[in-house]
Amino acid sequence: MKERILEHVFHPKTVAVIGASDHDGFSQALMSTRMRDSLFLVNPKYSELHGRTCYSSILDIEDDVEYVVIAVPAPNVPGVLSDCIAKGVKTAHVFTAGFSETGLPERRALEEEVGKIAEGRINLIGPNCMGVHCPGSGLTFIPDASTEPGPVGVVSQSGTFAEQFLSVGQLRNVQFSKVISYGNAIDLDCPDLLEYLATDPETEVIALYIEGTRNGERLKAAMNQAARLKPVVALKGGVTVQGGRAASSHTGSLAGSAQVWNSLFRQTGVVQVDNFEELLDATLALSCARLPAGKGTAIITNSGGFSVLETDLCVKAGLEVPPFTDETIAALRKMVPLAGTSISNPLDAWPIYYNLPGKSGTLADAIRILSHDTNIHSIVLHFDEVAYLRRILGDAVEDLLKELIPVMVEGCEYARDTMGRAVTVCVSLDAYSEDEEDRRYHMMAKKAFEAERFPVYPALSASIKALYNLYRYSTRYGAL
């Protein structure tokens, strides 16, 4: 029953922003999607806004309004919400903050009042949250968000977390089915949203950011159900005592002990991660990579020093970097020159990075050989050749890269599609690099891998941790 109500939440026919202004993000966001033609703006201060009629009250709108965004001062929320109910609105997203999360008794009472008004009369999201992003319907809270639907559903108790996950996710080729920031959760709460995404055919992977819950049993049941149907990756905010105190100031949540949450995630088969980046990185990997059939990881790199550090990173993360079989080593030895290389796992075989198709021993050939090795279940490919190639080739590097990058992608496709190996790619790039050419060349490589649905990461540690989280997920229920 609740599921059908939620379907409705994500696909309203008409939307109103109450408290619209010339700089509010919701109006701007909704005017940038197909929702623009079904959008009403409400604010008694304006008669016109963004070149369209602005209504004094929702009651003045003649059409039916199915969904509202409420962005008025907290003390005005009860009145506005009552108007919405009178108007027959089905879902209200209360963006407004300043309720129980302030810790003030009068604000807690205000929140309770809002809850009582809504109860049984309207679906309420929030207060103190960003609401819903759904590329399929055009409902959104970010003006520049992609309108391309994808497999990742996100449930976030925090609004800025949801915004950031969406913004950075888009840079990393994560594509979203639905993103919901649910805040103080007077009515629609995390379990409702998990239950919905669990059976939502558009959602293949669920990412969850949660600070606390009022109903542990319902949450556990919802996690259990969701995690049996699709991968669920979760980050618990406020997992330390001091972080828990911060969570209570933020969403008014009781954070609970780390042990309770750890065992909740473990018991329900939810993959728990440690921070924002790891949640994003694992979600990306689970949305596109194959699952590894074991811990054995092959590392392909162009640097001796980093080959050592990558091996340490793998082993510390919980993976293994086993020796190649004798057959693999014999086959590689035919291709790779001796000096400055290491024909073992990690494979530090920098000269073959530069072999073009037609030459014997391209990187694709090496990856093909590796992917037959029975000790190997996953491959991490590290691409960081740009600086070196530019020094040697200058501007001619662009033409070389146009030939070399497809060779690397081809090798990875063989490993994944023919041999069933999990593959992650690191295209090293520093956040603060200002060298435009350098960025352009790296982005060429990144996008070529993404076009064939490989998960690409700017940092080695991320590409390895993502692989480990694929492995963790694959062993959840002895599955594969």
Next chain:
Amino acid sequence: MKERILEHVFHPKTVAVIGASDHDGFSQALMSTRMRDSLFLVNPKYSELHGRTCYSSILDIEDDVEYVVIAVPAPNVPGVLSDCIAKGVKTAHVFTAGFSETGLPERRALEEEVGKIAEGRINLIGPNCMGVHCPGSGLTFIPDASTEPGPVGVVSQSGTFAEQFLSVGQLRNVQFSKVISYGNAIDLDCPDLLEYLATDPETEVIALYIEGTRNGERLKAAMNQAARLKPVVALKGGVTVQGGRAASSHTGSLAGSAQVWNSLFRQTGVVQVDNFEELLDATLALSCARLPAGKGTAIITNSGGFSVLETDLCVKAGLEVPPFTDETIAALRKMVPLAGTSISNPLDAWPIYYNLPGKSGTLADAIRILSHDTNIHSIVLHFDEVAYLRRILGDAVEDLLKELIPVMVEGCEYARDTMGRAVTVCVSLDAYSEDEEDRRYHMMAKKAFEAERFPVYPALSASIKALYNLYRYSTRYGAL
């Protein structure tokens, strides 16, 4: 005695590259510095190279040559080295790889032969390494390296590690005194280099990447001496068993057990870190930040969700996020509006990020208040307002940032310079962001903080971990 020899290594009057070619990085690198006027190129294949005379042999050069870079195939190294000794060269850097690190007995014998030729006759760096970068003399191995000297000395067993540390370090405002990649270390080894940097007046902080050693006792003594004179931060490559196997393929090192190395670092007061990024981040902080007088950290942010996660990151790292005193809270409450904020530690006070000078309650005012709090020894400032401000202001954001950024910097200067607090800054920026305007605004903030010598990081976790490493260093010998 050895120290005086090393001074000589870093400041040669003349340099030759043996095995120069039209694309070798060493010639290009040295021609880009003041060393260009004291540089000779040697290769029997050319009579002219890069528009200058190319000599068949070092013996053909009439001038004295003090330092050579040897980049010829491994089997030719003994002959070339003998020529260098005959010529009276004082230091030879052998770039060439293909010696003991191959694991082949004949290559190990070749390395021993090279060592015997050099012994007592010439200072030898390498083989299998990048050699020396010294902005003060112009000796370098990277064409685009900064020639601005700074306080950071680096000793790296790996060549690509040294290159990467130098390249990424420059993007992060790390400035270098000397960077040495020493490879297989036939002659000049890690302890020699540590001893030199320990008493080098140009070097204030030492970063070390090491995979193994042949002489643990000498290394321990050198670490002990260096760490008593200045901060030493170290990353051990091959700290896992499989990583140790990779290290042995890389530099022919015996990696030793993790426990042995952990206790070596602990006993000598060297701050051990876990990965490349942490080494760079800690080095940056130690090269410019104040040391904190305790664990108490104030977090200033614009996001509730991230305030919770930052608190967790701090506590997991080993810091504390204590409540502010009643005086601090009372003073902040006068400035910060209630809704959507949290007037506690972490301080989620987004509205004051936008208060310009003249208005009461700027971010500088808030930082001033915090920095008087007796529970607070350090401050992490998180700047991530650009997307929000652009949505509201469009292009006008640039003018606003020009006023807002100096306010933030001013607050941080007060905390550091007047109140003695440790300060790190996170200017959030994703490696793969392609939005040029967004990058430009973030870089404005980054550079403004760097101009006043604050350590700036693109990721929250890095800004917090760096603070923790400052704290760790401050407690090494019960100092402070």
